[in-house]
Amino acid sequence: MNAPTPVTHTAELVARRSVGQSLEAPFYVSDEFFDLDIEAVFARSWLFVATEAELPEPGDYVTVTVGPYSVILVRDDDEEVRAFHNVCRHRGARILNEERGSVGNIVCGYHHWTYGVDGRLRYAESQAPDFDRSCFGLRSVHARTVTGLVFICLAERPPADFDEVARRVEPYIAPHNLPHAKVAKQIDLVERGNWKLTMENNRECYHCAGHPELQRCYFPLYNFTAANVPPALLPTYERFLKADADARASYEALGLPYAPIEELDDRPTGFRIQREPLDLAGESFTEDGTAAVKPLLADFPTARLGHLGLHLQPNAWFHFAADHAVTFSVIPLASDRTLVRTTWLVHADAEEGVDYDLDALTRVWAVTNEQDATFVARAHQGISSPAYVPGPYSPSESQVEDFVNWYITRLRAHLERRGRQRRGRQR
Amino acid sequence: MNAPTPVTHTAELVARRSVGQSLEAPFYVSDEFFDLDIEAVFARSWLFVATEAELPEPGDYVTVTVGPYSVILVRDDDEEVRAFHNVCRHRGARILNEERGSVGNIVCGYHHWTYGVDGRLRYAESQAPDFDRSCFGLRSVHARTVTGLVFICLAERPPADFDEVARRVEPYIAPHNLPHAKVAKQIDLVERGNWKLTMENNRECYHCAGHPELQRCYFPLYNFTAANVPPALLPTYERFLKADADARASYEALGLPYAPIEELDDRPTGFRIQREPLDLAGESFTEDGTAAVKPLLADFPTARLGHLGLHLQPNAWFHFAADHAVTFSVIPLASDRTLVRTTWLVHADAEEGVDYDLDALTRVWAVTNEQDATFVARAHQGISSPAYVPGPYSPSESQVEDFVNWYITRLRAHLERRGRQRRGRQR
């Protein structure tokens, strides 16, 4: 039924979560869990929200929405990316109303309160003599970049483990040269389902028969081993073994780190990274597997180096090929609506129509995203029925389970923290 | 005001319901009562949801939505109509996403879990060795047919009195030969009001001056007797008496049951049935009262046999004429939105454009439905004002009052049952 899920019930559902199977329905469909997810996960974690390529010059800004928050990302005069709440300190108006642009100062259009790109209030007309501008700077949001990727954290004290994660993934990403990238295309897709269904869907390839375009270049062997490869996939598996051996040799020769690191469920910043070969020409996510862009983005002597995959919890995944990179940022909009922002990055010198065909570059992931949106919508619809009961994860869905474990750990930590705070106040 | 109606308040409103007048506003406009209506009425009663003519062959299916539920109706290999929750037992995806179609197996499009039309899980890829398929069949829903009409019940234990009701109405309906019918047309109309307003509107003809097309063929004498027929209607009444005498003679001669049975408010499956004459040519719901379809649907030697009317609570009514039948199924979508699905059935051999003109067949009830939708919307709008107070039923609205009595009895029974369960748990 659409019966309400009171807060106490929320805690009970978290407490009784059963390992090995999908979550109970309220986690996905109730407004209470949506609010809790924003509070416990999205307002406390480092979130991937943009690429540095979107803000090349001082004064360039991008506004991003995270649940009820609107945040300004702006490159300051020292060329650092900074983040501020997009809320005027006067009477609260939203200040920047475009998705992106370039400014000298950040000026509220309502009463012209004027802030520097460092967030300080520089000018406010018609104030009393005792008005102290220094008290009314924009409220800041933690921001940092990792080799061209921009992250924010809405919490006062961000998770401390992100430094370590950044240090470990940077050697993998750095050769992909994102600081010299430009945006070839960005697509915002609103999926009709809970954000966790979007992330779960991305953590398994059990459904990849539904992605014929992706399957052509992507070895569909996710989570199979020599011991359990189905007979129908044996030729593919043989081809994979050869490609994998070739790739490892190349990676070693070039000094590219490739070994998988998988720490999805035992730290605040759950992540997974691995470099792997691709099928066909083995260069890129295209119909025949050849590179889609002529000047490679990565500092590689050859394009045939497969792809580097990175998953980052709570809200992102990435595919880095030699010729381009694709980033995916997931933002919850409501319990049943989720924004997936996909950004294709190519070398800054590559010219559309000359050095790459935009459709050839973007087609595989654009159609894959649409297919995934259909899967997510159907999952959300089914789970909305009172007849839904959690079902079992198969062995090939172990990373889904890792994600869910991680998520439940985040909620438990948050509920405990909240309980401690309340008890503290009562003393 | 839009003030909240807490659960305790809900019970209080049920308890203090005043006989002889319309219900208080929250029954129609609050989300609490919408949820309670689904739980206490729609999840516990037998619901009319389709006709057998919609699933002629094994593998044919129809998906129906009832509040938050999605249900698959499918004809199995033994030609029985069965019903299952449209929710995959793996991770809960909605399985069938079309309104109707034909399948060999019921296959979830997400990870290809494959169920037979008997609901058993036949195949699920990539499972651990101890995975037991027999534990993961589709969850079934009670389904049964009554001479061509398909009913489901979402409760574990359906109301026991439906057998008796079916036994008593079958002799009336059987001659109409629904098992040899086909669907000529189906129209889904979303009314902008609470489902009870839709049902109440159908239980009286006090408003029938608003149905000029229907009034031509339908004697507008609903609930009048010789003693109180208004002078303006006396000629109509005389005409009715003659038509009624003729009709009774025909019914007797043909052995057709026609006497009214009216048990609307004293049983779980409230119903009313009666065979009556029609005005004009007396054959059908058409502009001149003549049959709209050449091969009659009913096993009748003549078309001039009026209509058989059946009301079934909570959610259906029917009109059976000699040449066609019309079924109406009412499904609540939200406190202020209700689906009315109208289906016109004709003989399977009748050919559109040759044996019947579709517009002539459907026009009277199609326009009548639109007019009713306007009445229901206005009722809902007015009741949404804090200035609304319940008003008195006139004598000609006795069946509205019966429906409301029945409804309140359903809620009281449910609240008592729930109370007993809670007390039981506390012991």
Next chain:
Amino acid sequence: MNAPTPVTHTAELVARRSVGQSLEAPFYVSDEFFDLDIEAVFARSWLFVATEAELPEPGDYVTVTVGPYSVILVRDDDEEVRAFHNVCRHRGARILNEERGSVGNIVCGYHHWTYGVDGRLRYAESQAPDFDRSCFGLRSVHARTVTGLVFICLAERPPADFDEVARRVEPYIAPHNLPHAKVAKQIDLVERGNWKLTMENNRECYHCAGHPELQRCYFPLYNFTAANVPPALLPTYERFLKADADARASYEALGLPYAPIEELDDRPTGFRIQREPLDLAGESFTEDGTAAVKPLLADFPTARLGHLGLHLQPNAWFHFAADHAVTFSVIPLASDRTLVRTTWLVHADAEEGVDYDLDALTRVWAVTNEQDATFVARAHQGISSPAYVPGPYSPSESQVEDFVNWYITRLRAHLERRGRQRRGRQR
């Protein structure tokens, strides 16, 4: 967060309101405060809802919506404007479904219950002999007119101070001759923000740089004095001083009251009135300040008399020039949606296209309203962020603060009254 704001929390937020700064977010964004505002403010105050020019003849009616209420304004056979709830006393249907029109009787379209324009039930078909029509008249709403402006009050006992306010503003308005006006145009604009943001926005000209069209004819000196006029505005200020001296001389010569009365925050019917000069030609709200309509509406020998401004809490403001009048009525639709209805009145004899150009007449306020709608939407968006904190009012926003003081006083009075009622019941 979108966390719920329970009723107790509502009272706490009212109690802890901090003077000198904007309200906390829930006042603007929560459904609880929306309901409380309807109950405590809109259901208890006199509301400006129409002009008499909209109902010139007996039987003419206008329907207006106030929150969940629908109200019929109708001119009765004695030429008085009366108001009734637009809810049939039978089963609650909305009776009149058009925005305006003319009727002999008020007839419900559902079952044809027929009321006189005095609200009495004149006819109801098919009733039992003991049915007493006199018990089922339309529920009345307090209505009164003030020199051509129509006000209603939904409370049983309207605020008593309105008589005094009417007595004091009538001498200012009367010369504008509204009883001889006709409607030249009416525009309904739905602003995407809370109604209080609409009213606050109207109580200050700190944002008027955003109104270039209005600024041309309207001296942008709102709340500046000789002591604090910014240097850039000195030439304007000089021009204003001259215009003001001229205007005062004219007002005195013509016996027109012009002195400001400002009683915004210390009475139930907060108001402010003042006659002031306009810039440019000084006659009207047009691009060059000249009158837009040839036969003046006001009984003035010259058009160069500036404008009379009236603010009335909770929901209206007005600008009266010599040639026309503009009325603004504010109606909350939801916590984040507000209707602003703007009506331009001209002399009944003025002919469109001959005596006035409709676009020239309406342009300044039409574009100003659109600009204000943008400001209100941005304010609402910003305040919806959890990062919003109340900010300080500048000296030039003193009337905003007065409005907020008045509003908080209304809520406190209502909560106290409700508390007394509850305690009374418990005794």
